[in-house]
Amino acid sequence: MDAANYLYLSALLFTIGAVGVVVRRNAIVVFMCVELMLNAANLAFVTFSRINGDLNGQVVAFFTMVVAACEVVVGLAIIVTIYRSRRSASVDDASLLKR
Amino acid sequence: MTTSNSLVYLIALPLLGATILLLAGRRADKWGHILGTLMPASSFAVGLYQLSLMLGRSAEERPVGQKLFEWISVGSFKVDAGLLLDQLSICFVLLITGVGTLIHIYSISYMSHDKDRRRFFAYLNLFIAAMLLLVLGDSYLNLYVGWEGVGLASYLLIGFWNQKPAYATASKKAFVMNRVGDMGLSFAIMIAFATVGTVSFAGIKEQVDQTSTGALTAIGIMLLVAAAGKSAQFPLQAWLGDAMAGPTPVSALIHAATMVTAGVYLITRSNFIFDAAPTAQLLVVIVGAITLLFGALIGTAKDDIKKALAASTMSQIGYMTLAAGLGPVGYAFAIMHLLTHGFFKAGMFLGAGSVMHGMNDQVNMRKYGALRKFMPITFVTFGLGYLAILGVPPFAGFYSKDMIIETAFNAGGIKGILLGSATLLGAGITAFYMSRVMILTFTGTKRWDEDAHPHESPWLMWLPMAILAIGSVSSGFLLSRGDALVNWLHPLFDHHEEHKHHLLQPIVVSGLALTMVAIGVAIAFFKYSRQEVAAIAPENVSVLTKIARQDLMQDRFNEAVFMRPGQQLTQVLVKTDEAVIDGTVRAVGQLAMSSSSLLRGVQSGFVRSYAALIFVGAALLIAGIWVVVQ
Numbered sequence: 001m002d003a004a005n006y007l008y009l010s011a012l013l014f015t016i017g018a019v020g021v022v023v024r025r026n027a028i029v030v031f032m033c034v035e036l037m038l039n040a041a042n043l044a045f046v047t048f049s050r051i052n053g054d055l056n057g058q059v060v061a062f063f064t065m066v067v068a069a070c071e072v073v074v075g076l077a078i079i080v081t082i083y084r085s086r087r088s089a090s091v092d093d094a095s096l097l098k099r
Numbered sequence: 100m101t102t103s104n105s106l107v108y109l110i111a112l113p114l115l116g117a118t119i120l121l122l123a124g125r126r127a128d129k130w131g132h133i134l135g136t137l138m139p140a141s142s143f144a145v146g147l148y149q150l151s152l153m154l155g156r157s158a159e160e161r162p163v164g165q166k167l168f169e170w171i172s173v174g175s176f177k178v179d180a181g182l183l184l185d186q187l188s189i190c191f192v193l194l195i196t197g198v199g200t201l202i203h204i205y206s207i208s209y210m211s212h213d214k215d216r217r218r219f220f221a222y223l224n225l226f227i228a229a230m231l232l233l234v235l236g237d238s239y240l241n242l243y244v245g246w247e248g249v250g251l252a253s254y255l256l257i258g259f260w261n262q263k264p265a266y267a268t269a270s271k272k273a274f275v276m277n278r279v280g281d282m283g284l285s286f287a288i289m290i291a292f293a294t295v296g297t298v299s300f301a302g303i304k305e306q307v308d309q310t311s312t313g314a315l316t317a318i319g320i321m322l323l324v325a326a327a328g329k330s331a332q333f334p335l336q337a338w339l340g341d342a343m344a345g346p347t348p349v350s351a352l353i354h355a356a357t358m359v360t361a362g363v364y365l366i367t368r369s370n371f372i373f374d375a376a377p378t379a380q381l382l383v384v385i386v387g388a389i390t391l392l393f394g395a396l397i398g399t400a401k402d403d404i405k406k407a408l409a410a411s412t413m414s415q416i417g418y419m420t421l422a423a424g425l426g427p428v429g430y431a432f433a434i435m436h437l438l439t440h441g442f443f444k445a446g447m448f449l450g451a452g453s454v455m456h457g458m459n460d461q462v463n464m465r466k467y468g469a470l471r472k473f474m475p476i477t478f479v480t481f482g483l484g485y486l487a488i489l490g491v492p493p494f495a496g497f498y499s500k501d502m503i504i505e506t507a508f509n510a511g512g513i514k515g516i517l518l519g520s521a522t523l524l525g526a527g528i529t530a531f532y533m534s535r536v537m538i539l540t541f542t543g544t545k546r547w548d549e550d551a552h553p554h555e556s557p558w559l560m561w562l563p564m565a566i567l568a569i570g571s572v573s574s575g576f577l578l579s580r581g582d583a584l585v586n587w588l589h590p591l592f593d594h595h596e597e598h599k600h601h602l603l604q605p606i607v608v609s610g611l612a613l614t615m616v617a618i619g620v621a622i623a624f625f626k627y628s629r630q631e632v633a634a635i636a637p638e639n640v641s642v643l644t645k646i647a648r649q650d651l652m653q654d655r656f657n658e659a660v661f662m663r664p665g666q667q668l669t670q671v672l673v674k675t676d677e678a679v680i681d682g683t684v685r686a687v688g689q690l691a692m693s694s695s696s697l698l699r700g701v702q703s704g705f706v707r708s709y710a711a712l713i714f715v716g717a718a719l720l721i722a723g724i725w726v727v728v729q
Contacts (some may be wrong), residue, residue: 022711030706095704 006047013040106165114228120221135220136203143196183237191234201563208559226252238299257345269341276338280328287321319379330362337653343405347452356441366423387421395528400647431585432502439495443487446567450481457553464539471541473553480568487571495575505608530619546634
């Protein structure tokens with residue numbers, strides 16, 4: 001199978017994730033979209049690794065997973081804390097930093 | 100060069116005295132004046148010891164040096180804090196410490212009623228130390244430290260009674276005008292460093308031949324500016340008259356005998372520069388000639404006894420500057436007049452102080468008169484100083500001043516005739532105004548204030564006056580006998596182009612000078628002794644007298660030419676500062692504020708809009724890279 005197809009899939013997943021981040025209000029969904037974007041990037045890395053015939057891309061993919069795991073921990077903690085204090089998980093409600 | 104470890108004591112002793120007296124505070128009030136007097140006296144003893152050592156050596160080995168410590172060492176530029184005692188400095192050391200000690204003794208009594216006498220002695224000791232550093236420094240930079248030190252001491256002492264605003268102003272005026280001169284000295288040092296590469300006397304002297312005349316002329320002119328500031332020479336002379344605000348011993352020591360002669364020392368010390376820079380040397384002569392007439396003219400119109408003497412000091416230093424500008428033939432005579440002047444002028448100032456002491460600090464000579472009978476010792480000592488400054492043989496001034504007049508005439512050509520005439524005229528005017536001081540103060544009728552009870556001063560005051568009077572009588576004869584001083588200083592100066600062409604024989608010069616003096620005395624006698632002297636200065640006088648009373652408009656000139664334009668310049672600068680500098684700063688702030696208020700809308704606080712912006716930005720970035728790569 002042509003390796004380019006994986007890249008198209010990766011671009012598609014990334015775009016879905018990006019659109020989700022921009023249009024959805026629920027913090028959990030936004031969060032999951034971010035994860036989707038990360039994994040789209042992972043797919044691209046692994047594909048490039050395959051195309052070039054070396055392992056660098058796969059190694060980076062592992063790093064991304066580790067970062068994603070950390071991000072999940074921190075991000076979920078923040079979302080839960082916000083939900084506890086504001087009884088809402090909408091990202092538009094958390095806009096106190098403006099002005 | 101011979102080295103010695105004892106030179107530093109000359110400076111250290113009075114400096115120690117000043118430190119102790121200033122730090123000990125009121126506790127030292129009881130004995131402060133005694134310590135303060137002992138310190139310069141012991142410096143004088145060290146000076147005499149050094150002189151005796153010096154006399155025992157041959158002329159070439161007489162200069163003594165002492166390296167104190169390495170002061171500045173930057174790359175190839177090295178300056179040691181070093182002292183140099185040679186035939187020239189020893190003259191000054193003995194004058195400063197000798198006359199200084201006498202004036203300290205005088206001050207014990209003169210300042211006995213002042214509650215701040217200890218502080219006065221501390222400042223006097225500080226002055227002695229700084230002045231000794233000035234004459235002992237072996238480089239221009241070391242000299243500069245002493246130069247600033249005496250300026251500080253002068254400022255502190257002129258303003259010693261600074262509770263009177265006028266006195267405080269006078270001290271500030273002296274300080275500021277001195278600063279102008281000091282700038283000249285610092286420029287001279289900088290030029291010397293930039294062109295010659297060293298600032299020590301010996302180093303510059305060695306390299307004079309390889310240095311361009313232009314650079315030497317620049318250094319010479321800057322040194323002349325420095326000398327003019329410190330020695331109250333034209334055009335920086337205006338501060339000396341006001342400096343008389345200080346206590347009279349200060350006027351005698353600093354503003355007559357020692358500090359104001361520092362300019363003459365500087366020029367004489369820099370003889371190798373001036374000899375190689377004829378333009379600068381000519382300027383020195385011109386400054387000297389102008390000042391000697393300028394001071395003398397002011398002296399004729401002053402009713403304040405101290406200001407008359409101050410004008411006379413200015414004029415006499417003009418003589419010295421003129422002599423120093425005449426080159427190798429004149430240096431020794433400049434120093435000789437400086438030494439004799441140190442005696443007779445200090446003596447006369449102390450005499451004036453004694454008169455003031457007896458007359459409730461009255462300084463207006465029109466309120467004196469007939470004091471001869473009441474203050475016989477003051478009269479005699481002052482009178483001897485008077486005969487000395489007139490140049491009556493065999494008193495001191497006869498030897499020193501006639502030599503200057505003679506050398507001026509023999510300078511050759513039209514220059515010689517002009518200079519000689521100026522010095523002769525100056526001698527005549529000197530005779531007039533000094534006779535006026537004498538007549539108004541000691542003879543004629545009593546014009547005293549009602550509460551005046553003149554009396555002779557205590558022995559602590561008249562003893563120094565008497566010793567200085569002895570100096571006024573004998574110093575000229577002793578210094579010129581067998582050309583003693585000229586031969587003593589001879590090894591220091593470059594004599595290779597000595598050419599003597601006598602325009603006038605010494606006897607003719609003396610005759611002319613004495614004639615001028617006689618005319619001056621006669622005019623003063625007919626004007627002030629034969630006629631009644633008004634106790635209040637008459638108003639209907641000639642324009643010239645009015646101008647002379649106002650110091651020949653020197654203050655008005657300075658105000659019109661320097662002060663007001665300076666004030667206007669600062670006003671313009673303040674406005675420029677507010678409009679341009681502050682304006683620029685404020686405009687930058689305004690720009691940041693207004694542009695930020697535009698951009699502030701972007702900060703909506705909505706995470707999703709931020710995310711969208713990030714995506715747009717990333718897309719733009721990628722598009723940009725795409726375009727560049729393609």
